[in-house]
Amino acid sequence: MSIVTDSWDDETVLAALREAQRAxxxxxxxxxxAAKSAYAWHNIDAELAQLTYDSTxxxxxxxxxxxxxxxxxxxxxxxxxxxxxxxxxPDSLIGQVVPAQSAxxxxxxxxxxxxxxxxxxxxxxxxxxxxxxxxxxHCRTDAGLDVLTRWITL
Amino acid sequence: xxxxxxxxxxxxxxxxGDREAWNExxxxxxxxxxxxxxxxxxSRPDIDDVGQTVWLLLxxxxxxxxxxxxxxxxxxxxxxxxxxxxxxxxxxxxxxVLPPEDQMPPDDADSVIEQEIIKAERDAALRAAxxxxxxxxxxxxxxxxxxxxPAYAEVSVRLGMAIGSxxxxxxxxxxxxxxxxxxxxxxxxxAGAIEDEEPRxxxxx
Numbered sequence: 318m319s320i321v322t323d324s325w326d327d328e329t330v331l332a333a334l335r336e337a338q339r340a341x342x343x344x345x346x347x348x349x350x351a352a353k354s355a356y357a358w359h360n361i362d363a364e365l366a367q368l369t370y371d372s373t374x375x376x377x378x379x380x381x382x383x384x385x386x387x388x389x390x391x392x393x394x395x396x397x398x399x400x401x402x403x404x405x406x407p408d409s410l411i412g413q414v415v416p417a418q419s420a421x422x423x424x425x426x427x428x429x430x431x432x433x434x435x436x437x438x439x440x441x442x443x444x445x446x447x448x449x450x451x452x453x454x455h456c457r458t459d460a461g462l463d464v465l466t467r468w469i470t471l
Numbered sequence: 472x473x474x475x476x477x478x479x480x481x482x483x484x485x486x487x488g489d490r491e492a493w494n495e496x497x498x499x500x501x502x503x504x505x506x507x508x509x510x511x512x513x514s515r516p517d518i519d520d521v522g523q524t525v526w527l528l529l530x531x532x533x534x535x536x537x538x539x540x541x542x543x544x545x546x547x548x549x550x551x552x553x554x555x556x557x558x559x560x561x562x563x564x565x566x567x568v569l570p571p572e573d574q575m576p577p578d579d580a581d582s583v584i585e586q587e588i589i590k591a592e593r594d595a596a597l598r599a600a601x602x603x604x605x606x607x608x609x610x611x612x613x614x615x616x617x618x619x620x621p622a623y624a625e626v627s628v629r630l631g632m633a634i635g636s637x638x639x640x641x642x643x644x645x646x647x648x649x650x651x652x653x654x655x656x657x658x659x660x661x662a663g664a665i666e667d668e669e670p671r672x673x674x675x676x
Contacts, residue, residue, distance in 0.1 A: 327645045334601060334648070335616035337594035344505045348522055352497040352504075355526035356490055365531070373560070427523055451523050468527050470520060 363455065363465040366394035366401060394466040401456055401464070405471055410447055414440030420458040427451045427468070447471060475540055475592070477599065477653065482539035497526070503543060503591035504550045510583060511554040521553040543588045551584055600651030608644035615641065
């Protein structure tokens with residue numbers, strides 16, 4: 318038995334227990350339910366594409382030259398065999414699969430229905446409207462590549 | 472804390488596809504994620520956003536955690552990073568000048584996060600130990616930690632327990648709680664060094 322445990326007198330234990338219960342009650346039930354439902358995304362069987370570039374991460378350096386127009390945000394997701402480039406325009410997501418090839422891009426919101434967007438033969442695609450919440454892109458190329466981006470929140 | 476068998480077992484079961492284990496993991500650590508968001512003073516919608524991202528990342532990464540017992544550290548670090556991402560985005564939106572560093576000075580932020588991890592582990596262990604107490608202890612202690620704590624006379628009426636036996640029962644129940652294996656693991660390791668809390672399985676963007 319550890320000394321630390323033995324040194325807790327009754328009042329200390331009771332106070333600690335009170336605080337532990339309070340901390341648990343402070344968390345809204347919806348917050349916990351949303352966390353539990355994230356399990357639906359367990360064991361996705363596709364190659365994961367990591368976020369390798371995000372223009373907003375560079376923006377601190379650009380503040381001094383910023384104009385009135387909001388800069389277009391650019392994101393790049395890379396896996397071993399495929400890169401997905403994204404630009405966030407005011408009303409859409411413009412994307413490109415690299416190397417250029419035909420594919421189907423599926424928007425997977427963390428909750429709700431999926432939407433499919435076919436690319437043209439150069440791998441270009443446009444997603445309208447911009448997905449409102451957290452989502453990921455699942456890209457299946459005609460050549461059989463199967464790539465899933467990390468979660469995106471714009 | 473890194474040797475806490477509860478966490479290691481839960482992570483392993485989630486890896487095997489056990490949804491109940493995932494729910495237990497969430498119940499155990501949601502207060503940690505929540506409390507860090509509160510520390511950063513995020514709005515409720517932003518907290519929900521952070522929570523969603525953190526748990527989705529965990530589902531994705533849980534099979535790759537090199538050291539399952541470091542999960543609390545991973546969760547805390549990931550939550551902190553997502554909080555900072557939102558704060559930075561809001562500052563950009565407000566056209567405010569970006570401060571050179573984040574809201575809390577880095578040293579303070581790190582020690583706050585470490586404190587939150589230690590507290591979350593202690594709280595989770597206390598709740599786990601409490602849940603395993605015999606019903607009479609559970610009822611009595613639940614009443615005694617109420618705010619305000621009731622007088623013994625009221626406890627006596629509500630639990631049908633002689634006033635004279637409340638004190639000894641309370642002492643016995645608290646001793647059982649103190650001796651719970653859950654508390655031995657966590658409290659025993661609190662004497663250990665903080666560097667044990669470094670997240671091991673942190674992912675990189």
